[in-house]
Amino acid sequence: MSTAPHDGGLTPRAAELAWLVAGFVVTALDLSRRAREWPLHREPLAGMPVDEALRLSAAADRSWTRLGAVTSFWMREPLGPGPAEAWRLDRSWRGDRTLGPGDVLRSLASSARFSRRPDLCRALAALEQGRPARAVRMMGEGPAADDPACAQALRRVRDALLDVAAERGTRSLPATGELRRALAALLPPLVPPAPPVPAGRPAAGPAPDAAVPVPPAYAPGPVDEAARPLVVCRTDERVGGLPRLSASQLESYGECPGKWLALRRLSLGRVDATFDGAAVGSLVHRVLERVHRRLYEEACAAAGVDPDERPLTPVRGSAVAPDTLGRALELLDEELAGDLGDQVRTYRRAAQQSVVPHSAEELARLSAVADELAGFLSWEAAHGDGLQPRWxxxxxxxxxxxxxxxxxxxxxxxxxxxxxxxxxxxxxxxxxxxxxxxxxxxxxxxxxxxxxxxxxxxxxxxxxxxxxxxxxxxxxxxxxxxxxxxxxxxxxxxxxxxxxxxxxxxxxxxxxxxxxxxxxxxxxxxxxILAGRLAPAPVDARACAFCPAPGCPRRRSPEGAPVDDAALSPEFQVSAAATFLSQPGDTARGLAPLLVGPLFSLSAGDLLLLATGCDPQTGRLSHRRLDRGVLAGEAGLAAPPSSRLAHALAVLGGAVSAAATMPLDAAVRTLVEGSGWPGRLAASHAPGDAATLARLTAALSRLSCSEVRARRAL
Incomplete structure (x- = not known):
């Protein structure tokens, strides 16, 4: 990137950093204002009826603030602590469905202390006091003080904030929207996006063992023999180290071996705590367990029976029947309210609060669940028999x-x-x-x-x-x-x-x-499974539902028609690269499509190696998230990597380092160029490759333009 002075006396890099600082300042001020007005504070929630707390959750979320400007600032060195800490914060925020503005500010302050950045701690305190110019000056007391471009950017943002206050003739700040517009007018424009890779230019770092990409990992073919010990790492030493599996895993494998690999072994997933069918199903399981258990325990208490003995003989009132239906429905109301109340008031982990509503539609869905379960218990009462629940x-x-x-x-x-x-x-x-x-x-x-x-x-x-x-x-x-x-x-x-x-x-x-x-x-x-037969082979179209395997050539629609999976397209690959560099834990939309797609074309054995941890003391193997394997690099692998995997790790590691010091679009371009895909396309004479290269170039250009627009929007 050019270092020549830009409009307003800022180098292009300093101008870009100035926009990052301005975006962070405006967003943090907005968070501070919203935190004072936020209806879902922990203390009032403790005594609030559950239905009111859920209603407030759904209503409050409609006015929530986007946190992209915060994570972009936190990721960028030397402004923030860097990518690893930014990713950790982003993952915790996305997994918390009760997140409020005050929670974000507190976690930022904690992160600044953990990262030993007292300058950021003081800056956040100044922002909470409504003193943004002072906050920007505090930022200049940290690592940014030794970086001329950062110092230049911080001075410009501080001066712009002082100009805004001077124009108003007061020390008070305007509303966030007015402040955004004023800063946008005072900051210099960003440089135009750098031109994409020319079509004829050789790409850096071609894959060392092939001139063209191999088929994606989900194409037919078993895992090679060397990787088979990695297919199932969990073992039961009580029975000679046999592989440890579950019934649900076997059912996934029976539906499709490729689905088992993606869902059960690689654990491809997203970082967001999503209100979906699986989350509602988990709620239903928990509530029904507690309703039947409490009904059984109450019946045992009335009969003088120890419930832990699990008597096979009948215990009056221990099953849902016409004479116990009323009590079962009371327990249903109690347990449903208790579970939802704990989710919105107490729990912080994503798995514990997956159905906190964020919209009127989700709130209505919860109401429907209560009616559905009441109907289910009524159905059970009408079909009671001599078999009684015990476990x-x-x-x-x-x-x-x-x-x-x-x-x-x-x-x-x-x-x-x-x-x-x-x-x-x-x-x-x-x-x-x-x-x-x-x-x-x-x-x-x-x-x-x-x-x-x-x-x-x-x-x-x-x-x-x-x-x-x-x-x-x-x-x-x-x-x-x-x-x-x-x-x-x-x-x-x-x-x-x-x-x-x-x-x-x-x-x-x-x-x-x-x-x-x-x-x-x-x-x-x-x-x-142990033989490594993990190629996709869905038994029917229903097996493809909810399967996260990217680029699967056997994917079918619910009607059974082949689905043109876009995960291997140039546009999706660029999007996946951007997702990986901003949210590496989002393995379903980001990392996995990159690894199996045309950029790296890793085999199933390579993926298994990335998803396997090894204890350096005992040599014991264990499953791990795919992103942890990639971010650990070669040093964290349980076995020597193939040349293709080593190349992928080097390129991805370089892109991660680039994301700490340059805009996201430039880091994505570093990743795409380093993969060697553009060069392979340029050198290829295969039908369609020229068009693919043109689409790739256009996708990179669009990403650059969108990055500039995001900065200008603060």
């Missing part, structure tokens, strides 16, 4: 190993209902209609292995919960209307559900045959 969120495999098909299994069963003779009905809640999707073939004879086998695997391992139990049925219970269960079992194990349309009533030997078929499929799946 709720019952864990198995943790204390006593449960071995099946060459693996040690752990899991948690939503609910187990029992008959006096120990026959067990496995209940797996699904917060949707379970009817058609989870039913098995009808008829009293053995059916093929069911499409969803999780509940059947739980049935196979029910004696691991209690040795008195034996499998009688496996049911998926939908917790939304029409509340019809689906599954299979014997007449005795099904109880009153035996006559329902999506429940398969079988002879005992036929149900045993189904369980044996499931066990055989489990063994086959375990063998395939």
């Amino acid at each position: 709720f969120e019952a864990a198995f495999g943790r204390e006593c190993p449960q071995v099946l098909g060459g693996a040690s299994f752990v899991g948690t069963v939503d609910r187990i209902d029992v008959a006096p003779d120990g026959l067990a009905r496995i209940v797996d809640y699904k917060h949707r209609s379970a009817a058609e999707e989870y039913c098995t073939a009808s008829g009293p004879v053995a059916a093929p292995a069911p499409r969803h086998a999780q509940a059947y695997l739980y049935a196979l391992m029910v004696d691991g919960v209690d040795p008195r139990l034996r499998p009688g049925s496996a049911l998926y219970e939908g917790t939304v209307a029409p509340w019809e269960p689906a599954g299979a079992g014997t007449a005795e194990g099904l109880g009153s559900t035996v006559m329902l349309p999506f429940v398969n009533d079988m002879q005992p030997d036929a149900f045993s045959a189904v369980l044996h078929t499931v066990a055989d499929d489990v063994a086959a799946s375990v063998g395939s």
Whole structure:
């Protein structure tokens, strides 16, 4: 970038830093003002009715402040502490659905102290006092004092702030919007974006072992032999170091091996705490567990029975029935309010507060959940029988190993209902209609292995919960209307559900045959996982739903038609690079598309190596987030990397370093050029590569323009 003096006496770099400082100052002042007016303070919430707290949460979020200017400032050295601390803050903010302006300011102050930046601590204190010019002067007392460009930028912003105050003839500040406009008029314009990479210019750092990119990692093909020990790192030393898996993992693998790799092993995900179907489903599971558990414990107390003994004989009032429905509905109201109240008042972790509403629509969705669960309990009361709930969120495999098909299994069963003779009905809640999707073939004879086998695997391992139990049925219970269960079992194990349309009533030997078929499929799946057969092979279009694998060539729409996945396009690759450099923890939208796409084209074995940690003392392997592997570099790998992976780590590390000292668009350009993709496209004569290069050049140019617009908007 040029260092010639720019309009207003600032070099281009100093002008860009001045806009960063101005954006931070204006946003921090806005946060301070909003913090004084914010309706969701912790102390008043403690005594506030839950419905009022939730309503305030939904209303307050409509006026929330964008924090991009804060994270951009915090990331940029020497202004802020640098990328690592900025990413940590950004991740904590995005995962907190009860975040308020005061929380942001407090976390910034804590971060400044942790980073040993007293200059930023004093600057934040001045901003809270409404003294922005003093705050900017405080910033100049830190590392920025030794950087001429930063000192130049800070002087210009301070002078501009003093000019704003002088024009008003008062020490008080104008409203945030007026301050933004005034600063924008007083600061010099930013330099135009640098031209993108010329089409014929060789790109820096071509991949060392190929002139053109190999197919993406999700193309067909098994994991190479050297990487197979990394496929499953979690082992159970109690049973000879067998791989440790879960029933839900096996179900994901049965749907599609590529989905298992992306979802279960690489744990591709986003950093935002999102109010979605999975979050609502978790709420439903927690609330139903507590309602049934409390009903059971109250019945045991009335009968003088120790609830921990789990009697197989009936205990009056321990199940939802016509005579206990009223109490069950009371418990539902209490537990739902208690859970939601804890989320909005107490919890801070994303997993604990995933359904705090941020809109009127989300607030209405919570109200609908209450009605749906009330309907579900009413349905259960109308279909009561001799089987009674005894276990709720019952864990198995943790204390006593449960071995099946060459693996040690752990899991948690939503609910187990029992008959006096120990026959067990496995209940797996699904917060949707379970009817058609989870039913098995009808008829009293053995059916093929069911499409969803999780509940059947739980049935196979029910004696691991209690040795008195034996499998009688496996049911998926939908917790939304029409509340019809689906599954299979014997007449005795099904109880009153035996006559329902999506429940398969079988002879005992036929149900045993189904369980044996499931066990055989489990063994086959375990063998395939350990052999590294992780290429995508969805069993149907439904398997592609909610799959985070980028660029999958086998992806299908709900109607079964092939989907043109845009994750490998030039536009998406540039966007993914920008996401990675600003939010590396967003592996689904940022890092993973970069790694498997045409920039680096890493193999599944390379991805497994990045997602595997190694204890330097014991050599023990463990799973880790993909971004941690990338940011740790070669030194943190459990085995020597391939030349392609080593090249990718070097380029990504260089881009991360660039993000600390230059604008985001320039850091993205560093990443794209360093990958060698533009040079490979320029040297290629394959059809369409010239057009791809033109699209890549245009995408980089658009990113540069958007960065300039973001700075000018403060």
